[in-house]
Amino acid sequence: MAKNLDPGKWSCPLPLRSYPNVVLGHGSGGQLTADLIQQLFLPAFRNSALEALGDAAVVAAAGLRLAFSTDAYVVRPLVFPGGSLGELAVNGTINDLAVAGARPLFLSAAFLVEEGFPIEQLARLVQRMAAAAREAGVEIVTGDTKVVDKGHGDGCYITTAGIGLVSEGVQLGPQRIEPGDAVILSGPIGDHGIAVLSVREGLEFGARIESDTAALHTLVETILETPGAVRFMRDPTRGGVAAALNEVAAAAGKGIVLEEEKIPVRAEVEAACELLGLDPLTVANEGKLLAVVDPAAAPAILERMRAHPLGRDAQVIGRITAEHPGAVTLRTSIGAARVIPMPVGELLPRIC
């Protein structure tokens, strides 16, 4: 039976027991992924940089502070409204560096390609990666190619790693989060996940819903202009805002209270979520930023974010509390409260 289970944390002790094999949910960015990290990877690799469990690790080398991150990209379909596997592979890793407070410098790219994959499609993905890197001012300086037998891979997967430089004076971490801090979200949520799902589910949109894939490092620079006011940042990708904020709450040992009405969601994204029975808070983003900031500096930071093309719809969506540490709650439209849980596994259309 379960040991060391703290009812206040609501993490489940049993999934690795109940799933002897890896299931899709282990890659969802939700609780099953967290269990793999906590029960398998962390005990095996344990060190202080890894233990911070940031989107990127910040390590010291030769008197510099480097941010270092890696990510594997497996999206289906390979091309979707507003982007492709190529842009995700570049922007995703840039964003992991950016939210660690780093200026992204160099990327690596490893291609895992299935025998038979058309060179033309590979070329198109590579061109899109190149364009995204150029636009972001980041160079792809090393790489690798592996081909697996036909039927042993699904077309093409890309893994990128990145290195960035953290400026002096930038100190970010969940331990800096204080009750009263403001939680800022840079814009409407769920665009990427719904754009990808729409292809799979045969949805069409009146106004086209496109993936929000974008490199966030210039937006992050505008935020970091106020030294010390920014406590911590995340980009809410798989698992959405719900997963990212649950991780923040757990890491900070604080509570988070969100205001339902302040969370920006495009009407079409909300409608698609109604149709499929999904909660927009759990849907993936690829170009959104969550920042926990000093409440006194929040108005100035918001103003600067809104002057940036990627932060035009930025909002304060909630605040940090001393109450219910580790939990994210949301005040509903009728003035009640509900808990926003860590998503469990992969997003499933909820029909019954």
Place this chain on the structure above:
Amino acid sequence: MKHLAEYRDAAIARGLLREIERLATRPWTIMEVCGGQTHSIIRTGIDQVLPAGLELVHGPGCPVCVTPLELIDKAVAIAARPGVVFCSFGDMLRVPGSAKDLFQAKSEGADVRVVYSPLDALRLARENPGREVVFFAVGFETTAPANAMAVKVARRDGIANFSLLVSHVLVPPAIEAILRAPGNRVQAFLAAGHVCTVMGYRQYVPIAERHRVPIVVAGFEPVDLLDGIRRAVAQLEHGEARVENAYARAVTRDGNLAARKLLGEVFEVTDRNWRGIGLIPASGWRLAPGYRDFDAESRFDVGALSVGESPLCRSGEVLQGAIKPTDCPAFGKECTPRTPLGATMVSSEGACAAYYNYRRRAVAPDPD
């Protein structure tokens, strides 16, 4: 969305709440039958803002929750057969059988696919004539017409590699069973609005009369639910016991005649074992003799399966409204949405999952 957003209007909700507060002079216990309504109640926090003494208990209306254990085991066994494409609504994949769920079957090589509609499964059968496409036909009266149409088209077009694993359940027999149970404390029902779009509400009239219990057909948005509660409380306070329709924009007395006609052709009434509750006579549908050749249970003989529920689980009592999810000693400990011991914890609409997801930490006291 039009015809949805209006029913989330906080000002109207507030007005209804004031009216409920004015009406309710005594404690009352009302059951919302449908898991979708439970979900909406917990999601918006309606149960937190109702007057003290007005208690909502969650009913058995989650088809994922009540699908019999042995049928989940059969689904896992059929999915594991070579040549089978097993199609299901997304919610069923995490429901545990005696040993496995469908996600695990998939990880072991079964071809398990999530579909939005049974017509998607039928399309897969057309496109893959060399494979056996099985659709897990769960659901209440709301979902049955879609499954009936899929099997009717399969017959019409001669799609012989398509079959249904049927576990349909019916609301009125469940309400009767709850009312007949010793120790029942439910004094009024919110009937499931979407079930009634298909079946109408005439079936509930004799139940309301026989058991002297108000039954209000209600929708799913906060305003719909509060209006349903308001009408139920008004009836209780006035000593009335009628069927009332608080979802008039979608529900008529006789329901959808075209759908009911096909349901009568494709399905026949059968006894059904409800997970966590037990056998309820005449509470389900199975394929009628004319469609029996599309029945996956007879097409795939999976042999004798060893079926057994976790002994810790009390989801049966939760489904019957006898205890709140938080009363269960395993709740939030051994039993969470990820490692569900009982069916109520599985579905995002199941009463326990709804509690766990939306309520538990902020509002309810710790179980220990």
Place this chain on the structure above:
Amino acid sequence: MCLAVPGRIEEVYEKDGLRMGRLDFGGVVKEVCLEYLPEAGPGDYAIVHVGFAISKLDEEAAAQTLEALREMGELDGPEWRPGDEDGAPAG
């Protein structure tokens, strides 16, 4: 059970021998089976569950219900808005 949402019928056609339609759900368009609503046509709203329209939405009844409920809301009490109480975030 039974997640069902209202959509507006944009177009009706036949496909694989079934009466089908394209329905607009607040800007999202999806193909839906209309076999169970033989009378419904473009401009009508329908309640849709698992890809099937199961009920034609009675817009007159909807308007009446809403009007009655709005009146109830206006009977007494000040204008109430979520977030008025303590706890609304800055910004």
